[in-house]
Amino acid sequence: MSNHYESPIRNPLILGKKTFKNITNDILKPIKNKAGNLWWIALFISVLAFLWGIMCIFYTIGTGIGVWGLNKTINWAWDITNFVWWVGIGHAGTLISAVLLLFRQKWRLSINRSAEAMTIFAVIQAGLFPIIHMGRPWNAHWVLPIPNQFGTLWPNFNSPLLWDVFAISTYFSVSTVFWFMGLIPDFAMIRDRISNPFQKKIYSILSFGWGGTSKEWKRFEEISLILAGLCTPLVFSVHTIVSFDFSTSVIKGWHSTIFPPYFVAGAIFSGFAMVQTLLGVARKVLSLESYITRNHIEYMNMIILLTGGIVFLAYISEFILAWYSGSPFEKFIYFSKEAAKGPFWWAFWALIICNIIIPQFLWIRSIRRSFFWSYVIAIIINIGMWFERFDIIVLNLSHDYLPSSWTGFIPSFVDVGIFIGTIGLFFILYLLYIRTFPVISQSELKTILKPKKEDELNNK
Amino acid sequence: MKYQFTIIKKIIILIMIIGVIFIFLDKLEKNNLFIGLYVPIFYFTSISLGSLLFLGIQNVSKSGWSIIIYPVMEKITSFLPYGFFMIFIILLLNSMGFIHMFHWMDYNLYDINSNKYDNIIANKKLFLNIPFFLIRSVVYTLGCIFFYSKIKKLSCKLDKTSSLSDYKKLYSISVIFIIFFSFISTFIAWDWIMSLNPHWFSTLFGWYVLSSYLVTGIGLITIISIYLNKTGIFPLFRKDHLHDLSKYLFSSSLLWTYFWFSQFLLYWYGNVPEEIYYFLKREEIYNSIHFWILIPNFIIPFFGLIKSKNKSNPIIVGTVSFVLLIGHYINTYYLIVPEIYQERKINFGISDLGSLLLVGGIFIYVLFYNLFFNNKKLKHHVGNPFFKESKKYKYPYM
Numbered sequence: 085m086s087n088h089y090e091s092p093i094r095n096p097l098i099l100g101k102k103t104f105k106n107i108t109n110d111i112l113k114p115i116k117n118k119a120g121n122l123w124w125i126a127l128f129i130s131v132l133a134f135l136w137g138i139m140c141i142f143y144t145i146g147t148g149i150g151v152w153g154l155n156k157t158i159n160w161a162w163d164i165t166n167f168v169w170w171v172g173i174g175h176a177g178t179l180i181s182a183v184l185l186l187f188r189q190k191w192r193l194s195i196n197r198s199a200e201a202m203t204i205f206a207v208i209q210a211g212l213f214p215i216i217h218m219g220r221p222w223n224a225h226w227v228l229p230i231p232n233q234f235g236t237l238w239p240n241f242n243s244p245l246l247w248d249v250f251a252i253s254t255y256f257s258v259s260t261v262f263w264f265m266g267l268i269p270d271f272a273m274i275r276d277r278i279s280n281p282f283q284k285k286i287y288s289i290l291s292f293g294w295g296g297t298s299k300e301w302k303r304f305e306e307i308s309l310i311l312a313g314l315c316t317p318l319v320f321s322v323h324t325i326v327s328f329d330f331s332t333s334v335i336k337g338w339h340s341t342i343f344p345p346y347f348v349a350g351a352i353f354s355g356f357a358m359v360q361t362l363l364g365v366a367r368k369v370l371s372l373e374s375y376i377t378r379n380h381i382e383y384m385n386m387i388i389l390l391t392g393g394i395v396f397l398a399y400i401s402e403f404i405l406a407w408y409s410g411s412p413f414e415k416f417i418y419f420s421k422e423a424a425k426g427p428f429w430w431a432f433w434a435l436i437i438c439n440i441i442i443p444q445f446l447w448i449r450s451i452r453r454s455f456f457w458s459y460v461i462a463i464i465i466n467i468g469m470w471f472e473r474f475d476i477i478v479l480n481l482s483h484d485y486l487p488s489s490w491t492g493f494i495p496s497f498v499d500v501g502i503f504i505g506t507i508g509l510f511f512i513l514y515l516l517y518i519r520t521f522p523v524i525s526q527s528e529l530k531t532i533l534k535p536k537k538e539d540e541l542n543n544k
Numbered sequence: 545m546k547y548q549f550t551i552i553k554k555i556i557i558l559i560m561i562i563g564v565i566f567i568f569l570d571k572l573e574k575n576n577l578f579i580g581l582y583v584p585i586f587y588f589t590s591i592s593l594g595s596l597l598f599l600g601i602q603n604v605s606k607s608g609w610s611i612i613i614y615p616v617m618e619k620i621t622s623f624l625p626y627g628f629f630m631i632f633i634i635l636l637l638n639s640m641g642f643i644h645m646f647h648w649m650d651y652n653l654y655d656i657n658s659n660k661y662d663n664i665i666a667n668k669k670l671f672l673n674i675p676f677f678l679i680r681s682v683v684y685t686l687g688c689i690f691f692y693s694k695i696k697k698l699s700c701k702l703d704k705t706s707s708l709s710d711y712k713k714l715y716s717i718s719v720i721f722i723i724f725f726s727f728i729s730t731f732i733a734w735d736w737i738m739s740l741n742p743h744w745f746s747t748l749f750g751w752y753v754l755s756s757y758l759v760t761g762i763g764l765i766t767i768i769s770i771y772l773n774k775t776g777i778f779p780l781f782r783k784d785h786l787h788d789l790s791k792y793l794f795s796s797s798l799l800w801t802y803f804w805f806s807q808f809l810l811y812w813y814g815n816v817p818e819e820i821y822y823f824l825k826r827e828e829i830y831n832s833i834h835f836w837i838l839i840p841n842f843i844i845p846f847f848g849l850i851k852s853k854n855k856s857n858p859i860i861v862g863t864v865s866f867v868l869l870i871g872h873y874i875n876t877y878y879l880i881v882p883e884i885y886q887e888r889k890i891n892f893g894i895s896d897l898g899s900l901l902l903v904g905g906i907f908i909y910v911l912f913y914n915l916f917f918n919n920k921k922l923k924h925h926v927g928n929p930f931f932k933e934s935k936k937y938k939y940p941y942m
Binding site: 328337339410 | 940
């Protein structure tokens with residue numbers, strides 16, 4: 085990399101003339117110092133939400149799925165919406181760290197650690213929903229192809245729901261390995277800096293005896309590339325299979341072929357929105373202003389615009405071809421004229437406004453570069469993407485092939501409670517993470533820190 | 545050097561003459577003749593479109609490594625106006641009723657008193673009617689040519705001025721082009737290919753065809769870059785650039801495979817008669833060609849390019865690109881021909897080879913004319929602010 089040249093018109097990625105030591109100290113600060121009041125308040129609220137969710141989960145398991153708002157026609161609703169929403173959020177992390185690594189986008193370095201953490205925490209939330217939806221979660225291991233002696237027949241390999249089990253568990257394990265791999269040198273840095281012997285012990289276990297020799301670095305780089313290569317198809321596979329759930333299972337015979345790529349784009353869209361939401365907070369709380377700059381926000385907003393555009397194109401294809409097909413059944417799908425006027429008009433228009441109209445404001449440069457507005461838009465996109473999944477499931481199911489069974493859906497307090505609980509758990513994990521983990525991959529970040537300019541050295 | 549080019553010129557003209565002879569050897573009636581021509585015309589236009597799209601993507605993403613390859617991309621795109629023109633002529637001949645390729649252009653289908661009346665097609669009249677169809681085609685044609693000439697002109701201007709404001713203009717026009725193209729590429733696929741069979745539809749179809757543009761575009765960019773480098777007029781092109789091009793080749797061929805798989809799996813899984821007859825036709829009459837094309841378009845590039853060392857080997861990358869170009873020709877052929885060769889249920893015939901040679905000859909002639917015949921040197925975009933980055937670019941993991 086010695087003769088790497090960068091055009092002067094490229095923006096600097098780290099502001100404020102940092103040195104290697106500054107970076108180390110900035111990243112150590114939240115781990116060494118005591119937590120502030122804001123952190124405790126946030127943790128308290130998250131724990132409350134989580135406890136509420138846990139209670140609702142126990143109530144569901146103790147009583148049965150009947151306590152949810154589901155009915156015979158709309159047999160998937162709130163829970164699968166949440167499942168897909170969380171899986172979608174879990175997409176940006178791997179995209180940032182793997183795909184952007186392959187594309188050599190150096191700006192990822194300030195955000196990839198937190199985005200990956202978010203991925204893993206989000207996938208944990210996602211995994212919860214199908215398991216409790218089983219009704220008998222103690223039999224959850226039946227979805228795995230275990231021998232028949234364990235009390236079940238082999239799972240149905242033709243079902244996309246089973247493919248989900250494989251796809252998501254693969255995604256979760258590979259992402260975790262990738263994330264942990266990157267953490268090792270940073271854990272070693274903390275181990276060397278921290279004075280508390282108990283903490284030192286923990287960090288030295290976590291860092292696997294990293295010594296920082298050139299041999300170790302070489303292996304580190306090689307394995308990063310290999311894992312990035314493995315993760316990239318996983319970014320596609322997970323949401324492709326989630327889209328198969330919908331395009332093969334929700335309404336029999338309705339299978340829009342655009343779903344796989346459209347879902348992948350939608351997942352990245354929502355994932356980046358969530359990264360914006362979390363980093364907007366982390367940036368302020370951990371005073372990372374010189375690492376997460378306006379440029380980072382702008383780049384993320386550009387990806388949101390790109391993936392949002394792909395999603396928009398998919399909507400257009402869906403809408404026009406639903407008409408083009410001339411099939412009467414297409415009239416009632418989630419993205420049709422009937423849906424806009426029907427009983428779920430509010431869900432339809434929430435999707436249009438939050439996912440299509442509001443993100444277009446990001447075309448304006450000043451909004452794209454504003455922390456406040458991109459934060460607001462990110463939250464709106466999160467809501468919009470939740471509605472998208474809700475629409476696909478509930479709107480489609482509410483008008484199936486048998487008009488006599490057409491019905492509506494009202495979530496029960498248990499439905500809402502579990503959702504709030506997962507948000508609580510997500511934030512608990514995230515809050516604990518930012519106090520104990522190196523939130524920026526400092527070892528990699530130091531590689532893009534421009535060393536003292538040569539002319540400065542010459543002047544001395 | 546000049547001597548060689550005149551020989552190449554003669555060879556190309558000879559190929560075109562052979563092509564014309566082949567076409568006439570088959571003694572086809574005019575419908576099948578134009579169908580045969582439509583396939584290579586669409587194919588070579590799609591290569592130019594892919595190249596233009598790749599150029600646009602490079603501009604929009606502010607890539608540093610690829611600036612030195614810009615001239616090659618521009619030269620490949622120079623076929624675009626000719627290709628669009630030829631497509632437009634065929635569409636016009638169809639609209640006037642001189643030839644009949646598009647089933648829905650039969651006005652009896654819309655006449656409720658006719659025994660040919662087709663309710664499903666009649667319902668699509670709002671979209672599938674000749675005036676609107678031609679208007680859309682004009683929009684695609686003029687739009688793409690406009691953006692192509694605008695991008696080319698701005699790049700040339702940028703070389704002279706090297707000013708940042710010109711660069712910003714180039715950037716903005718590329719962004720607008722990408723937006724425009726992302727819309728029309730879907731519609732191009734619907735209009736020019738999917739509507740050949742007005743009963744069948746697939747929402748993914750537009751992107752499936754789009755990915756094919758990208759693969760063939762990048763494939764040809766790679767081949768031409770390697771070739772120019774060998775002849776010595778493109779010394780800036782190094783293994784580092786080749787490595788990056790190969791990665792794009794690899795990923796775009798996987799993207800195509802992903803779309804192929806998504807479309808096929810969902811229709812196979814759904815097993816709805818109205819939808820699967822599209823695949824059944826290709827399986828029964830055309831010897832399962834739908835699966836065989838995975839060999840050149842997926843398996844060979846996947847195993848050929850997955851190794852990092854292979855990605856910078858010009859022979860391997862060149863071969864894989866060539867295989868991909870052939871594979872995607874077959875793909876284009878079987879997207880179009882099974883839908884219209886109703887009475888002539890034969891595979892690739894001598895007239896198809898002739899059409900390929902003729903149109904391919906025109907394409908290569910235009911390309912080489914722009915590269916050599918007018919004795920211009922390969923003009924690099926030195927004014928681009930990332931030019932130096934591209935020139936000095938080094939792949940960090942090699």
